[in-house]
Amino acid sequence: MNHKVELSDTLSLNPPATMLAITRAVDQAAQDLREKHADDLTLVPEWSPLEAALPEPEWGGWMFMNRNADPVPTLAGQPGPGEIISYKHGITRKGLHLDARGMAWIPHWGDLLARPETTRWEGPVPAEMVLHERGHYLMLADLGAEPGTAYDEDYIAARNTRLREAGYTVIDGRI
Numbered sequence: 001m002n003h004k005v006e007l008s009d010t011l012s013l014n015p016p017a018t019m020l021a022i023t024r025a026v027d028q029a030a031q032d033l034r035e036k037h038a039d040d041l042t043l044v045p046e047w048s049p050l051e052a053a054l055p056e057p058e059w060g061g062w063m064f065m066n067r068n069a070d071p072v073p074t075l076a077g078q079p080g081p082g083e084i085i086s087y088k089h090g091i092t093r094k095g096l097h098l099d100a101r102g103m104a105w106i107p108h109w110g111d112l113l114a115r116p117e118t119t120r121w122e123g124p125v126p127a128e129m130v131l132h133e134r135g136h137y138l139m140l141a142d143l144g145a146e147p148g149t150a151y152d153e154d155y156i157a158a159r160n161t162r163l164r165e166a167g168y169t170v171i172d173g174r175i
Contacts, residue, residue, distance in 0.1 A: 090151025
């Protein structure tokens, strides 16, 4: 599984070919990951915590990221909620970490790269309170969206059109 994209002088002089090479490499890497982790239950979407935490019109903006089944300690070092299920909003890119009841937990990452076990969690708190405090709803408004705006093919296509019209190059490498 080699996903390295060689950007030779020829490719770099040909932007469409460069974009195609990058897109193909991303697509192949995504397919390889899906095959490699097909039996990994931490990647099986679980929507009931999100459904318990937020009103139904807001569900369409969120993506399931993963679940952390390891016991998670609180900031005080006490046992936490057990499993944490993580979501990311497609438009604001804000993360939301919920327990099975739909209550939010705020990660304090510690030395995540060197010692991932240093992560501590603060909570539980209502999910909407976390989203308000972290500016999620303000970001949506700034981006011309509402809490009920779905992150779907139509939204992505319209966003990409706006970016291209503004002079940006858009690489589409969806997993």
